[in-house]
Amino acid sequence: MRMFRLWCMALCLVFAEASFASAHRVNIFAFVDGDAVQVECGFNRSQKVKQGTVEVFDATTGALLLQGTTDDNGVFRFPVTAELREVGHDLNxxxxxxxxxxxxxTVAADELASSGTPKAVAVAAAEVPATPASLVAGQAAPSAAAPVAAVSGGAxxxxxxxxxDAALDAKLSPIKRMLAEQTEAGPNLRDIIGGIGWIFGLIGVAAYFRRRP
Incomplete structure (x- = not known):
């Protein structure tokens, strides 16, 4: 009878701890999207944080840089300014x-440094005047000069x-989001059952040694 009561208490503790952790868990994921940082917040995959307060700190100095509120989709965005890039500190x-x-x-400083995509630079092909040498060589002279023009006038x-870097960030953002959801996921049924098994095992070991003469 006493062993049964111990098992019941263990079950209650496990489920109470899981319920408490789930009730107080809120998930956050932030990533660089172009020239801005997008913050996504939710209690789970279907329930988003509406009108939640978002605070952005300098991870090195601890200074509060800005504050905002999530929308109905649990999203908050803020621009990556030139000052943030130049300081080179992580954001908490x-x-x-x-x-x-x-x-x-935490958003790493190197992600901020690579934010934004420079505007494409138009490259005008330089005209190569026809000379007797170029006429003899055919198109060799213009084709040889073309790469030089592209390098000198390009990005x-x-x-x-x-x-x-910006293209890679855009491609990797969905993967980062999925990893964050897996990392922030609460205890599932398998984890709870595993914890119960450990507790029962420990209780059984304790009972065995208590009964030994």
Missing amino acids: IRIIAGEGHQNDW TPAEIERIV
Whole structure:
């Protein structure tokens, strides 16, 4: 009878802890989208945080940089300014949904540095005057000069790197969102049953040693 009571108490503790954690869990995910940071908040995949307070801090100094409110879809966006890029500090983003619902997400400085896509630079092909040498060589002279014109009038290596980084961020954002949802997911039935099994096992071991002479 005493063992039965212990098992019942263990079950109550496990389910109470899981319920408490689920009730006070709020998920947050932030990523760089073009020249802005998008913050998405929700209690689960279907219930979004509406009118929740979002605070953005400098992760290095702890200074509050800005504050905003999520919309009905649990989304809040703010622009990545030139100052944020130049400072080079991570951003700590916090969602406050009331009644103890709070969580944080960090956006790395290198993601901010690669935000935004430079405007395409139009490259005009330079005309190569016809000379006796070029006439003899056919189109060799114009074709050889064309890459030089493209390099001199095109984007710089730094701009090309920013374009590539921005494209990669756009492609990786859905993957990051799925990983964040998996990471922030609460305890499922398998986890709860596993925890109950551990507790029963420990109780059984304790009972065995108590009964030994």
